[in-house]
Amino acid sequence: MNSDLNRPLGQNGKRPDPKSDKTPAVRWLLPSAAIVCVLGLASLVTYTSHQGFRRPVPEPPKPQIAEAAPATIPPPVPAHDTKSQPGNIVTAPEGGPKVIVVGDPTRRAQDPRTAHIPEPDMLEQSPQGPLPIIAPDGRRPLDIYARPWSGARGARVAIVIGGLGLSQTGSQQAIQTLPPEVTLAFSPEGNSLLRWMQAARQDGHEVLMQIPLEPYDYPRVNPGRNTLTVDASPAGTLENLHRTMGRITNYTGVMNYMGARFTAEPEALSTVIQDIAKRGLLYLDDGTSARSKADNVAAQQGAPFAAADLLIDASQDRGAILKKLDELERIARAKGTAIATGSAFDVTVEAVTSWANEAKARGVEIVPVSALVRDPEKG
Template identity: 30%
Template sequence: MSKNSDPKEPIEEKGPIESLVDSPLRLLVFCAALLIFSLAGGMLIGSIVKENRSSSARNSVPVMSVEKGTPETVDDAPLESEETIRPLSKPVDALSHDNPYTVPRDESLPGVAENLEKETVIAALPPSGAQQIEEGPAWQRYAARSGVSDHTKPTIAIVIDDVGLNRKRIKELVALDEVITLSFLPYAPNLQESVQLTRSQGHEAMLHLPMEPTRASANPGPNALLNKLSAQEIRDRVILNLDSFEGYVGVNNHMGSKFTAYEPGMQIVMDELAKRDLLFLDSKTTSASTGYRLALEKNVPAAIRDVFIDNVINVPDILKQLKKVEKLAAKNGHAIAIGHPHAETISALKIWMPQAVNAGYNFSTVSHILSFKNKIATKTE
């Protein structure tokens, strides 16, 4: 036996790498396995990262539950959007309104009616379209036809605010058979065109004036009235907003649970409304609002919202709120309800309005209710 075949002689052992190098087939199999493992691992890690990002994005969008019985949370709570979130450089309306993630902050800006003891009458209107009165206070001059033939029936005024950016919803609202009021955000585009469309279809327009909410994270939008501003800055912003379009009867507050409780600021608002002969509807986003009281002191025709109809955004709950509106109208002779241009709100109105008419209710406007109240007051004196 040769020396090399001696079983007692130790055999040289090769490491795994050396074995792979010596065998091309083994090397090929190893490389293939390594590639498959890398791809699988990469896909797993990518999936985990994507899920974490999605979760983080969902959690970053502010959401506030609406607390029942707390009026100031209603107009200050974010509403669900059915459109793609707009860039921060653009304002939003009711479909994604009051959401600080989408509304730009802009803090760059450094007797109205006839006396309540006098009778005020809205003149007869054409069969359709906006009222055509050349003289008189603006809140009557731009009023829509009342739609009321029998004043013995209870009257309901439906106000849809936060309107402006979604043209589709404006068209759906003005197509409703009964008269309503649309309250437009002053920073929306093409306002004059939207207001003309609204009035041409026999409905009424108002201006939805942005004011500071109590909740600091909620953004009322550009040129909002803020408590920290000087008196001159507040006045400048009021004038700027009031000049944003024409053809509206008055103003109601957008948010404002903080500002409407700020009497010095609201005094300025009422002074400017009085100069322009406009009415004021207090959205009543807080029980501490000074708006209605100050309006009466300044002889500004004023009313207070009775019911928010879409605190909960689904058709059954909105219909329940509308039943509350009926009860209040039956009790007091009239009721003013505020809603927003959600698809669910519009659907509920389409269902409910014909039923309310058949049940003996009138549909009219805030301006008509104020005029009719004045007529009653005059007759009873």
């Protein structure tokens, strides 16, 4: 029986041809396949438009550069490192190249823990004893042995108490009682000066060395052994100067002990201040002689210089000393700075200690004398 007879009639009344018969599923798949082909062709065109039909040429490998080992840089040499060579030149291990550490010598200072020990490259061994000198790298005793201070503006006062070493109990009392901001000066006639200097430096004090200079009515009024006199030769003057300077170390400068006649003679004074400047020290005039030419001579020699405004204990009375200290504060508030000198009498030490603590509360800064010098090197 012919199977075509079993096919249903179409809408036109004819049986469909089996070769052209397409079911609905087949009719749906044909358009879908066409869409897929179109999208695939579009993707191929897009790819080839960017990449071409060839594989991209690989980039040539970068040359390999051997990485050098980092150079070993020695750490900066601290100011208190006594093992460093002069000029801050540090030698690398096994004979390597030398590295020069560049710095500002005036911004260095001793480590407070070793402030009583002298810097070996700042000492000259002489027949008169160890003398201070400027180090090969330019460091000066004035800078290295100076006590630090805040550097702030405002009323600043320096107080210098001299005569250390004359009395054992008085020296001990002054070192232990006075605030560490107070500068201490050692008498050329004192005893055990090296021991007292070390104690003062360990307690934070800046120190000076007093130099005996010829007063009027000399020798009836006698500052003591090794006094510098107007009539001495320059060589004799320097010998006596160095004998006194060689008694201690670690000081920032010198100040006169008496010497009204000597300081009034520019020629004699020039020999002293020239040597002081050459050694990187300051010169402090105690301000007791109106005839002193120290200011002019120091300016001519390019020496760091300061002059005291007041002597606070000409009268050894507590009330009178406190009045002088109040006057010192008025001067400092008027012109910014002021310097006072005194001696290590018990009454002076007690009055200065009491006044200094109150002055700090009023905003007055007690500074070492080195902070108030006129220093040509610092402009």
